[in-house]
Amino acid sequence: MSVFAFGSMERVSSDNPLPPTPTESLDMDWDKLRIFHAVADVGSLTHAGDVLHLSQSAVSRQIRALEESLNTTLFHRHARGLILTEQGELLFDATSAMARRLDTAEARIRDSEEEVFGELRVTTTIGFGSLWLAPRLSKLYEKFPELNIDLMLDERVLDLPMREADVAIRMKEPSQADLIRRRLMTVHMRLYATPEYLAKRGTPESLEDLKDHRLIYLNTQATQVSAGASLVRELLTYDVTSRLTVNNYFGVLQAMRSNLGIGVLPDYVVEDLKDIQRVLPDVESNEIPVFLAYPEELRQSRRIAAFRDFVTEEIIEQRKRLKAEALQKD
Template sequence: MRMGIDRNPISSMHSCMDWRSITFDWNRARAFLVTAEEGSLSAAARALNMTQPTLGRQVSALEEELGVTLFERVGRGLVLTESGLHLVEHVRAMGEAAGRVSLAAGGQSQEVAGHVAITASELYSAWLLPPVIARLRAEAPGLVVDVVASNAVRDLKRREADIAIRNTRPEQAELVARRVAEDSGTLYAAPGYLDRLGPLTGLGDLARAEFIGFDETDRYIAMLNQLGAPVTEANFPLICDSHLVQWDMARRGLGIAAGPHGLGDADPTLRRVLPEEPDFHYPVWLVAHRELRTSRRVRLVFDLLAEMLPGLLRGGA
């Protein structure tokens, strides 16, 4: 499979071949479509239940037949060239039409199958995604769900994930986003730790508390200072970039951690440090690549997340 980029992909696609001379091979087109949707040959081969070399030969044969390059390699994945972007919508429409014909002939519902990758923070992945995945397993057992639990922002343009749960709106035009909820949180600690710390009557008393910080503690301190808590680096004897580990440290009485209300209020091992303050508010966005959003399986997962997340964030089952 060639990995270059055509300078003028649309014109070259038309000029390099006589469309009337092409014998259409749906197997090659399907191999191209699934590879485009999955983002790699290995994932597409699993989705189509064929070997990767066989799939690669089919995609390469389509490229040779059309006289264009359809993919370029980015890291371990594949990204559509301009020619590929132009062609994929036509092939997808053909696939949907073929599916409708099959449904009409067989009288059976279309199975939703294949691979979908969801990325979210560690805390959201552990807290919010299991009930969503349980419902997906019941409604679409043919799906393979890959949960990318990471506090880093994954690049959807590079197909590091299909859907992202984020607290900021993306700026890239290639991405589509839906604001599905607003989350809120506060400071939590174990009752035993709060008993040792003594009465806390306001934000000023946090000057004698110990916090479990992130790897970007300066921003955390600045935020707390802005709210009125006079804390410094001396208040952060523990630093950890894993929110799950932070949460467990707080449960064990090692200090104060920040977390969402829906999770913290339901945890019997934790208590709000100051019941009335401080409150943090942040939006929850669902994000997907514009092309992947048109994939039926991605759309199913996207819409189910949009339906379930608001209730889950409030602490619902």
């Protein structure tokens, strides 16, 4: 059985009743650590047993044996489940780090030179993920049917070096260390409306005309790029009295397509939509760079390479199509 040296722990003597600290030494076998990690993760002996295909009593015995070997209590037990003690939290931090390292090792081992399969955790913003990326993923699945995407849409920047995700697409250059990054494209915030809305309410000819329209935009307090917030603040200086604020771009798009007003949206949201018209074409935000990033340790991952190449090809294809459509209009 594999044994991991977990720090440097010693048994507690009868003269010292305090539990061991993470800087002391004890060898623990991986089976007990694996079971502890599962219990800590789900907060239940029964649910952990289901995950591990073990009986509740077997899981309980292993946790009890681990606590005895450490001479400490790892869980507070109550009717609603298990809660980690302070010593339990320290051990869970360590097993979580081990699990991330094992995930990385597994990804590198399983990725061969010719095959792309397994799980790839992708994080990006709600707007980009739901409105640009998700509709295109069918092409990636067609090419790599054994690839499984875990798409995590969140305005919060996940920690790639800590393996909260494998790859990220973000609207600014990542600042985290030990990341490989590639600039994919640039985005602008612009004004859009439906032809039906403009036919009913009129098309604004200047920023001053916005006072006669309802403006739909991402709440300036929501997490977003500064260029978008700056444009909205500028627009609001023109006495816009009717407003609708939303906390994500999908909501802004849906409200705008329901003829509620003029929406402030990233250009990538509407480039594939034929029922949307740009308003005040001279008005737009500063450039917003879009970056793809992933940890240095996944440099050789075939899954990362497949996803990176897919996104790059989709952007190139979109540029070609938009250019061709512009030439046809001219």
